[in-house]
Amino acid sequence: MNEIAANVLKGEPRSIARLISYAENGDVKASKAMKEIHFSTGKAHVVGITGVMGGGKSTLICEITREFRKKGKKVGIIAIDPTSPFSGGALLGDRVRMMELTMDKGVFIRSMGTRGMLGGLTSAVYDVVEILDASGKDIILIETVGVGQAEVDVIKIADTTLVVLVPGLGDSIQAIKAGVMEIADIFIINKADKSGVDQTVAEVESLVDLECSNKERRTPVIKTIAKENNGITEVINRIEEHKKYLKISKEFDIKRKKRYEAELVEIIRKRLMNFIFDESKFKDGIELLIDQIYNKEIDPYSAADKILGKILK
Amino acid sequence: MNKKIRVLIAKPGLDGHDRGAKIVARALRNAGMEVIYTGLHQTAEMIVETAIQEDVDVIGLSLLSGAHMTLFTDVTKLLKEKNIEDIIVLGGGIIPEQDIPKLKKEGITGVFGPGTHTEEIIEFIHKNVKS
Numbered sequence: 001m002n003e004i005a006a007n008v009l010k011g012e013p014r015s016i017a018r019l020i021s022y023a024e025n026g027d028v029k030a031s032k033a034m035k036e037i038h039f040s041t042g043k044a045h046v047v048g049i050t051g052v053m054g055g056g057k058s059t060l061i062c063e064i065t066r067e068f069r070k071k072g073k074k075v076g077i078i079a080i081d082p083t084s085p086f087s088g089g090a091l092l093g094d095r096v097r098m099m100e101l102t103m104d105k106g107v108f109i110r111s112m113g114t115r116g117m118l119g120g121l122t123s124a125v126y127d128v129v130e131i132l133d134a135s136g137k138d139i140i141l142i143e144t145v146g147v148g149q150a151e152v153d154v155i156k157i158a159d160t161t162l163v164v165l166v167p168g169l170g171d172s173i174q175a176i177k178a179g180v181m182e183i184a185d186i187f188i189i190n191k192a193d194k195s196g197v198d199q200t201v202a203e204v205e206s207l208v209d210l211e212c213s214n215k216e217r218r219t220p221v222i223k224t225i226a227k228e229n230n231g232i233t234e235v236i237n238r239i240e241e242h243k244k245y246l247k248i249s250k251e252f253d254i255k256r257k258k259r260y261e262a263e264l265v266e267i268i269r270k271r272l273m274n275f276i277f278d279e280s281k282f283k284d285g286i287e288l289l290i291d292q293i294y295n296k297e298i299d300p301y302s303a304a305d306k307i308l309g310k311i312l313k
Numbered sequence: 314m315n316k317k318i319r320v321l322i323a324k325p326g327l328d329g330h331d332r333g334a335k336i337v338a339r340a341l342r343n344a345g346m347e348v349i350y351t352g353l354h355q356t357a358e359m360i361v362e363t364a365i366q367e368d369v370d371v372i373g374l375s376l377l378s379g380a381h382m383t384l385f386t387d388v389t390k391l392l393k394e395k396n397i398e399d400i401i402v403l404g405g406g407i408i409p410e411q412d413i414p415k416l417k418k419e420g421i422t423g424v425f426g427p428g429t430h431t432e433e434i435i436e437f438i439h440k441n442v443k444s
Contacts, residue, residue, distance in 0.1 A: 087345045
């Protein structure tokens with residue numbers, strides 16, 4: 001077996017970290033190890049945490065992790081922050097709220113930039129979930145970038161999705177309900193010591209009434225004050241209840257297959273993009289075509305046919 | 314392949330002055346790097362553990378309390394103990410001139426005091442990180 005893959009299976013932190021980097025960078029060393037570790041994955045329960053910016057997602061993750069640790073579960077955390085589309089750099093600051101987890105050997109935290117992906121995730125997140133799963137983590141928590149209206153990709157990868165809201169959003173719940181409000185398996189109203197909490201809970205509950213009227217399971221709405229560890233046990237209980245529900249209702253199989261579909265599509269997409277844009281023979285051709293489009297010598301559709309023709313034949 | 318330089322910016326010990334660290338963090342981000350910021354009051358053990366999990370190329374330590382001789386070298390000693398040789402350690406803050414050679418001897422490759430232009434740090438990182 002590949003050395004780095006073998007060390008990941010043993011749960012060795014430096015190998016886990018290095019393989020994640022290889023996957024992020026699209027290094028050829030990644031795919032070799034990824035091929036081997038897949039057969040040791042599938043045990044971890046993946047929880048996505050998404051919601052408004054400043055909603056306390058990092059603090060919640062810290063508290064949820066501590067609660068799972070009390071039960072002896074090993075936890076992997078993937079904290080995603082936006083990459084600047086201009087500089088390509090990123091400031092990854094989610095660890096500030098998770099400092100007390102740093103020295104816990106049963107916790108592995110990795111901060112990631114979105115690196116050009118929209119939807120609240122990053123392209124390598126599927127690989128990182130597989131790596132953490134293979135390394136023996138029981139729970140994997142994914143913190144997405146703060147959402148607006150379209151960052152709903154987390155459901156492609158999470159078994160259980162938590163949507164975090166705070167009191168006082170008022171009508172903005174209406175604004176974000178399309179999409180973001182539909183992906184929740186559990187709603188969390190964090191910072192429940194703030195005024196307006198009852199109104200927010202009532203609004204969310206009424207949305208849930210509409211959404212879940214003909215469904216088997218009603219999406220729970222939980223109040224928490226993460227920084228005081230208030231309501232966290234309820235969150236853990238609900239995650240475990242949802243996990244059981246997935247197994248009984250067979251929804252688990254559907255979700256997992258959807259995740260692998262998304263992962264497969266992402267691998268193919270990345271390879272094709274690299275093939276088209278990184279191979280120099282194509283790159284020169286593309287620049288020439290752009291000039292021709294600009295000079296009205298060719299239209300963009302015919303130019304695309306030309307490039308794809310080379311690959312598809 | 315598309316490798317990004319990853320940098321951990323950390324404040325060891327009991328020092329609450331993080332303006333400089335944050336400015337450097339932002340400058341490195343604007344230079345296209347991924348910067349992990351961990352906040353205040355880090356122990357050497359926490360810094361090294363974070364550097365391992367985040368697989369960083371560079372650790373930037375910032376300290377204005379005067380305890381740099383102990384706290385900076387605690388980090389490099391721990392890295393050596395764990396056989397981690399591929400991470401560059403930089404130091405910044407109020408560092409007296411006469412301490413700089415001693416720090417460099419202890420493995421703090423670059424020391425940047427007040428008035429350093431952020432471009433200088435960026436250039437240093439680009440020059441010293443293997444791509």
